[in-house]
Amino acid sequence: MTIRVKCPSCQQTLKAEDRHAGRTVRCPACREPVAIPQPAPAVDESPSPMDPFAGDAAPAPSRPKAVVPPKPRVKRPLPAADGAPPPGPPPKPAVDDEDIGDWLTDGEVEAPRRKRESGDEIPSPSPNWDGVSETYDLVSSPVEKEEFSDNLPPKVSKKKKKKPASDSDIDEKPSRRSKSRAGGTPSGRPWLLWALAACLLPLAISVVAPGQSILEQIRAAADNDPALAERLEALPETAEDPIGTLLAAFPDRKLPGAFLARDTSWHYGLAAISAIGFLGLILAAWPDEEVSPGYLVGMGLLTGTIGIALLLGFQFIADWTQSFYLRGRSIIVLLFYIVKFIGFSYRCAIDPSIGFGLSFMGYTFGVGFCEELCKAVPILLYLWGVPNATWRGATVVGFASGVGFGVSEGITYSAEMYNGLAAPMTYAIRFLSCVALHTIWAGSVGLLMYRDQSHLHDIEWDDILMFIVKYLSIAMVLHGLYDVLLKFDHEFGALAIAAISFGWLLFLVGQQQREELAVG
Numbered sequence: 001m002t003i004r005v006k007c008p009s010c011q012q013t014l015k016a017e018d019r020h021a022g023r024t025v026r027c028p029a030c031r032e033p034v035a036i037p038q039p040a041p042a043v044d045e046s047p048s049p050m051d052p053f054a055g056d057a058a059p060a061p062s063r064p065k066a067v068v069p070p071k072p073r074v075k076r077p078l079p080a081a082d083g084a085p086p087p088g089p090p091p092k093p094a095v096d097d098e099d100i101g102d103w104l105t106d107g108e109v110e111a112p113r114r115k116r117e118s119g120d121e122i123p124s125p126s127p128n129w130d131g132v133s134e135t136y137d138l139v140s141s142p143v144e145k146e147e148f149s150d151n152l153p154p155k156v157s158k159k160k161k162k163k164p165a166s167d168s169d170i171d172e173k174p175s176r177r178s179k180s181r182a183g184g185t186p187s188g189r190p191w192l193l194w195a196l197a198a199c200l201l202p203l204a205i206s207v208v209a210p211g212q213s214i215l216e217q218i219r220a221a222a223d224n225d226p227a228l229a230e231r232l233e234a235l236p237e238t239a240e241d242p243i244g245t246l247l248a249a250f251p252d253r254k255l256p257g258a259f260l261a262r263d264t265s266w267h268y269g270l271a272a273i274s275a276i277g278f279l280g281l282i283l284a285a286w287p288d289e290e291v292s293p294g295y296l297v298g299m300g301l302l303t304g305t306i307g308i309a310l311l312l313g314f315q316f317i318a319d320w321t322q323s324f325y326l327r328g329r330s331i332i333v334l335l336f337y338i339v340k341f342i343g344f345s346y347r348c349a350i351d352p353s354i355g356f357g358l359s360f361m362g363y364t365f366g367v368g369f370c371e372e373l374c375k376a377v378p379i380l381l382y383l384w385g386v387p388n389a390t391w392r393g394a395t396v397v398g399f400a401s402g403v404g405f406g407v408s409e410g411i412t413y414s415a416e417m418y419n420g421l422a423a424p425m426t427y428a429i430r431f432l433s434c435v436a437l438h439t440i441w442a443g444s445v446g447l448l449m450y451r452d453q454s455h456l457h458d459i460e461w462d463d464i465l466m467f468i469v470k471y472l473s474i475a476m477v478l479h480g481l482y483d484v485l486l487k488f489d490h491e492f493g494a495l496a497i498a499a500i501s502f503g504w505l506l507f508l509v510g511q512q513q514r515e516e517l518a519v520g
Contacts, residue, residue, distance in 0.1 A: 007034050190509060192285040197502050199436035200495075202428035207491040214421050217255045218246075247420040254420040259427055262420030267427070270414070271407045274431040275300065278403040278439060282396050291382075291393045299378040299397055300404030307374040307401075308408050314370060318343030342366055349483070359487055364480030369468070372475045375401045375442040379449050383456055391450045391512050398446025399439050406435030437482065437498055440505050441475040447508045448474075474504065 001018040009032040016025075018039040027034050212220070222229040231249040239245040244262060247253045253262040260266050279300070283293060321340040326333050345366030348358045378401040383389050410430045418426055448471050449456065455463040455470065468476075478501045485493040 001039050003036055003039050005034060005036055007032060189285050189287075190513070192281060193506070193509065195281050196436045196440055196505075197499075199432045200498050200502070201433075202425060203433035203498060204495055206425055206429055207495050210491075211423055211425060212257065214255070217257050221250070221256050243417075243421065250420075257423050258420050259422060259424040260414075260419045264419055267411060267414035267419060270427060270431050271411050274410065274435055275403060275407045278407075278435060279400065282399045282403075286392045286396055291386075291396055296396065296400040299382070300400040300407075302378055302404070303375055303401040304404035304408035307377060307405065308412075311370055311374045314339075315343075315346060318346060318366075322347070342370065345369075349487075352487075356484065356488060360480055360484045363483040363487075364476050367483060368476035368479035369472065371405065371438075372441060372445060372472045372479060375405050375438065376445050376449070376472065377401075379442075379446040380456065383449060383453060389450065391447060394446040394450035395443050395509070396446075398442040398444070401446075402439035402442030403435060405442070406438035407431070409438070410435065433498070437501060440501050441479060444501075444505045444508055445471055445475050447505075447512065451512070478504070 002015050003018055003021060004013060004015045006013050007027040007030060010027060010030040012027055012029045014025075014027065014034060016036050021036055021038045024033050024035050026032065218232070222232055228249060232246075235245060235249060244253075247255070247262045250256075254260065279293070279296060282296065318339050320343075321336060322343050326336050342365065345362040345364075348354045348362030349366050350362075351359075354362070375398070379394055379398050382394060382397045386393065413430055414422075414427070418430070452470060455466045459467075478497055482494050482497045482501075485491075485497065
């Protein structure tokens with residue numbers, strides 16, 4: 001005798017033989033426990049009217065009305081993927097009941113054992129939740145999956161953003177330089193990051209005790225040396241190299257208070273000392289990373305050479321677009337006006353006649369955007385290319401990229417503007433304070449990129465916008481504020497922005513370390 005029972009969870013009607021009455025099984029559809037009731041007592045059928053002995057028999061009892069179970073719930077078909085034809089109505093099953101009699105055994109509940117027409121058993125179903133729909137894998141081998149794929153419902157394809165990897169989700173290989181301790185304690189010496197704040201001291205000293213300007217130095221030297229004054233008066237009004245022509249009138253081709261001569265190469269030595277010192281500081285702060293010193297040096301050189309060259313080329317193109325306009329509705333026209341806007345931003349930044357508001361816009365969307373994007377490229381390459389990337393790795397790669405950019409910028413400024421004119425404090429600001437600021441901004445961008453990597457893979461147009469908003473925007477604003485305050489001689493405000501930038505980096509590092517301790 002067959003017993004029919006309905007699953008209280010999914011309303012699926014199941015059937016089993018009466019020998020399994022009183023047992024508890026799991027529903028094949030929802031995996032919820034279902035109790036099989038005792039069978040109802042059998043009822044004798046009434047005699048046939050053609051029976052010759054029907055008159056002598058007792059009257060047959062009235063047959064009870066059959067109880068019709070409610071129809072099981074039918075799930076609505078999932079929406080079809082983009083571009084796919086809409087699915088047709090689901091085929092009506094030949095039998096609405098699920099036969100569970102073949103997989104009931106004594107003891108614990110086991111998974112159902114279904115059989116194909118050939119007699120081979122099909123493995124037990126296991127739920128597989130893919131975030132979109134719930135299916136049951138009834139086969140395990142690729143051949144079996146291909147054989148029975150026609151019976152599976154269509155799966156809706158949906159683009160899923162990749163969540164940022166965490167240290168707990170990655171089975172990291174032990175580093176040869178690893179010194180991390182067990183128990184989730186953050187390794188390394190993060191307190192050495194305060195050395196970046198110490199590198200801002202030359203900037204603070206110049207704000208509190210500013211030195212003589214270049215014009216004041218020239219006037220003082222001319223007043224003390226009449227022969228020098230005569231040579232200065234004999235200089236031509238225009239020259240191809242005005243600074244070189246001016247310094248040719250001074251002994252040693254430099255001002256009396258200048259640190260280096262005009263035609264020297266000692267600024268390369270200062271750049272090397274700055275790069276070695278900052279990279280050593282980075283490795284001492286977090287010595288247990290998979291990122292090797294050679295990798296950091298390579299990333300710094302990438303930003304300081306190829307990155308700077310691409311940045312200068314982009315600035316040239318942006319300035320070239322200011323001379324004409326394009327018409328149309330294509331994507332090329334849109335990109336043209338984006339580049340044109342960046343070129344306009346650069347002009348607003350360097351033009352002394354532009355007010356504070358437009359200058360801030362220019363330094364933020366011109367200088368800040370291009371430089372922070374240039375420094376973010378090595379971080380992007382690290383997160384793409386290193387399978388066991390960590391937040392410390394992304395941060396130190398950002399540090400190295402910032403060091404490379406700041407040192408390269410210091411070489412350019414020294415050769416074009418400082419040599420023969422600037423005092424020693426100017427070189428200290430350029431190769432210590434400015435490099436530290438570029439390091440701080442790039443490191444914070446690297447940490448933000450690691451924490452949320454949803455816009456770093458399968459990049460589309462909206463990801464490009466969110467890349468700027470989520471990763472670069474804060475560094476762009478801090479960079480723009482620092483530059484525009486210096487342009488309008490608000491040195492104390494610029495020093496405050498530098499301190500806020502360092503505080504922002506400390507906040508991000510501390511937040512990540514607290515999460516690491518909580519996970520550990």
